[in-house]
Amino acid sequence: xxxLACCSxxxxxxxxTNESFQHVSSVISFSLRSCWVVKPCGDxxxxxxxxxxxxxxxxxxxxxxxxxxxKHITGDLLKAAAAVNIExxxxxxxxxxAEQGNFDLIxxxxxxxxxxxxxxHYLQHHPxxxxxxxxxxxxxxxxxxxxxxxxxxxxxxxxxxxxxLSSGTAxxxxxxxxxxxxxxxxxxxxxxxxxxxxxxxxxxxPLLAKPYFTDGRQGSHGLALIQNIEGLKRLVKGxxxxxxxxxxxxQPFIEHGGCLFKxxxxxxxxxxxxxxxxxxxxxxxxxxxxxxGIQIMTRVSAFDxxxxxxxxxxxxxxxxxxxxxxxxxxxxxxxxxxNFDLVRPTENNAQGSKGADFLVVxxxxxxxxxxxxxxxxxxxxxxxxxxDPEQDQQPVLRRHLSSCLEPPDNASDSE
Numbered sequence: 001x002x003x004l005a006c007c008s009x010x011x012x013x014x015x016x017t018n019e020s021f022q023h024v025s026s027v028i029s030f031s032l033r034s035c036w037v038v039k040p041c042g043d044x045x046x047x048x049x050x051x052x053x054x055x056x057x058x059x060x061x062x063x064x065x066x067x068x069x070x071k072h073i074t075g076d077l078l079k080a081a082a083a084v085n086i087e088x089x090x091x092x093x094x095x096x097x098a099e100q101g102n103f104d105l106i107x108x109x110x111x112x113x114x115x116x117x118x119x120x121h122y123l124q125h126h127p128x129x130x131x132x133x134x135x136x137x138x139x140x141x142x143x144x145x146x147x148x149x150x151x152x153x154x155x156x157x158x159x160x161x162x163x164x165l166s167s168g169t170a171x172x173x174x175x176x177x178x179x180x181x182x183x184x185x186x187x188x189x190x191x192x193x194x195x196x197x198x199x200x201x202x203x204x205x206p207l208l209a210k211p212y213f214t215d216g217r218q219g220s221h222g223l224a225l226i227q228n229i230e231g232l233k234r235l236v237k238g239x240x241x242x243x244x245x246x247x248x249x250x251q252p253f254i255e256h257g258g259c260l261f262k263x264x265x266x267x268x269x270x271x272x273x274x275x276x277x278x279x280x281x282x283x284x285x286x287x288x289x290x291x292x293g294i295q296i297m298t299r300v301s302a303f304d305x306x307x308x309x310x311x312x313x314x315x316x317x318x319x320x321x322x323x324x325x326x327x328x329x330x331x332x333x334x335x336x337x338x339n340f341d342l343v344r345p346t347e348n349n350a351q352g353s354k355g356a357d358f359l360v361v362x363x364x365x366x367x368x369x370x371x372x373x374x375x376x377x378x379x380x381x382x383x384x385x386x387x388d389p390e391q392d393q394q395p396v397l398r399r400h401l402s403s404c405l406e407p408p409d410n411a412s413d414s415e
Contacts, residue, residue, distance in 0.1 A: 055085050058387050059101055063091040063108040063115065064366070072369065076376035086383055097122035105386055107132045107337070109366040111216060130386060133365070137334040141365045142215040144249040148179035148363065150332035154356045157324045175321050177342075178356035182251045184212055185236065189246065194236050203252045204351055208278075208297075209235060212247035214364075223297040225253065231293020240294045252352030253278070254359065256343035259314035264339045264372060265326045266382040271372055272322055277343065314344055317358055329363070336386070339367040 060081070062069055069090045081088045089101050093115040097103070106129060108119065116135055123129055140146045159173040183201045185194065207226040214220050224244045226232050234240040235248065260277035263270060278297060317325075330336060341362040345353045353359055369375050385391070 057085050057087055058104040059087045059089060060383055060387075061089050061091040061097070061101060061103040061106045063093050063097075063106060063110050063119070065110065066090075068109070072379075074370065074376065077379055080376040080380045081383065084380060084384060086380065086387070088383075093118070098125070102126070103129050105130045105132065105383065107366070109138070130389075132337060132386060133335045138365050140333060141335075141338075141363055143213055144182070144210060145184055145212075147214065148182065148360065150329060151177060151179040151360050154178035154354050155325075155328060157321055157328075159318070159320050171318065175318075175357040176355070177321070177325050177358045177360060178354045180251050180254060180359050180361060181352040181354065182249055184247060184249050186212070186247045189236060191233060191236055194232060197250075202351075203250065205229070205232075206253045207232070208251045208253050209244060209248040209294075210251065212249050225295040225297050226250070226293065227295065228293045234292070234294060241296060243296065244294060251361065254343065254350050254353055255346050256359075257314040257346050259343075261316060261342040261344075262339055263322060263326065263342055264367060264369060265330060265337070266369065266378055267330075267336050267385050268327075269378055269382060270322055270326045271378065272316070273372070274316065314346075317342060317344070321358070325358075325360075329360075333363075335365065336382075337366045337369075339364050 062073060064072065073088055073090055078088055089103075091097060091100055091103075091106065091108075093110045093112040095118075097106075097118055103122075103126070106119070108115075108131065119131070123131060140149075154176045155178065156174060156176050159171075159175075181201055181203060183197045183203065185197065205226065205228050209224040209226050211220045211222050222243050224235075224240075226235065231240070235244060235246065238245060256277065258277050258279045260275055262273045262275055264273070325342075329338065329340060340360050343359050343361060344357065345359065349355050369379060372378060
């Protein structure tokens with residue numbers, strides 16, 4: 001009897017041992033399949049943690065005009081991109097895209113007639129390639145009526161409560177932004193149409209006359225100041241100075257202290273540059289007849305950044321407003337690469353301001369980022385955010401905000 005009991009206990013021991021061995025074997029086998037390495041270490045055996053795989057190089061293409069490519073794709077940009085395993089290439093819009101590389105991301109601003117067809121053909125065969133930005137979205141900035149449509153009605157922005165507590169100041173926690181009142185005068189319009197427009201909009205002189213189209217065509221960067229009704233009639237009749245012709249977009253000149261805030265947006269990154277702006281000059285009494293009532297204005301982007309004009313006297317927009325306004329425009333325009341011109345009326349409820357605290361008077365696509373301090377680092381940060389869109393992208397204005405005078409290089413921002 002005792003012999004049988006011992007045999008039973010021994011059999012159970014063998015069963016348990018076999019089960020344990022099989023379990024241990026399966027664990028070791030699973031670990032090997034999971035890239036754990038079992039290797040001898042002297043007389044012992046140990047485990048090494050999983051070795052990270054080398055990150056695949058990502059390729060980003062810039063399809064922009066050659067002159068703009070030379071400004072953007074600098075040695076600093078190439079070096080900063082290579083440091084995070086990104087290769088930046090210039091794309092020739094006149095050639096098939098597939099012949100120039102296998103791109104993970106393409107940034108484009110090109111008006112070549114065949115470029116759209118070539119790019120869409122490439123994207124059709126490379127559906128994982130991401131495009132910044134779409135043709136349809138960019139097109140909205142090519143005419144001034146659609147450009148400012150997202151802010152046709154004032155937008156009220158609120159300071160976050162945590163910012164309010166940390167600032168400890170008595171600043172207003174609610175501010176509004178809008179586009180100014182504006183109206184288009186198209187080719188072929190009559191003086192009667194002009195008078196009807198003035199009655200409808202209630203705009204008063206002086207008026208700014210800006211080219212209706214902003215797509216890079218000849219004369220699309222001009223700017224004129226219409227001093228009075230006689231000047232507006234000359235514009236309609238086509239007897240004004242050279243370079244000022246219909247179609248135009250008219251906006252009232254709103255006094256803003258001679259200071260403009262140019263806000264550059266790259267995804268969640270925002271940089272604001274303080275720069276001198278337009279002031280109404282007195283009309284020259286000796287001016288020629290064809291220029292009477294119309295003054296050609298120097299483009300803001302050509303102003304000397306060291307000008308003594310009073311930027312220091314105008315209180316700039318708070319960071320939280322810039323962050324929210326940039327996010328609002330990105331969302332409504334469906335664009336990632338823009339800048340916009342922001343002014344602060346010096347009078348409350350100024351004529352044409354719609355009662356807003358700040359006015360957005362212009363928006364450009366893919367502006368001259370190369371003029372910004374730390375341009376390469378900013379651009380590479382943006383490229384990383386677009387290559388890894390699943391990562392949490394919190395606004396980074398507080399880390400990237402730079403309030404400074406315009407860096408040297410007075411080239412156009414809307415090239």
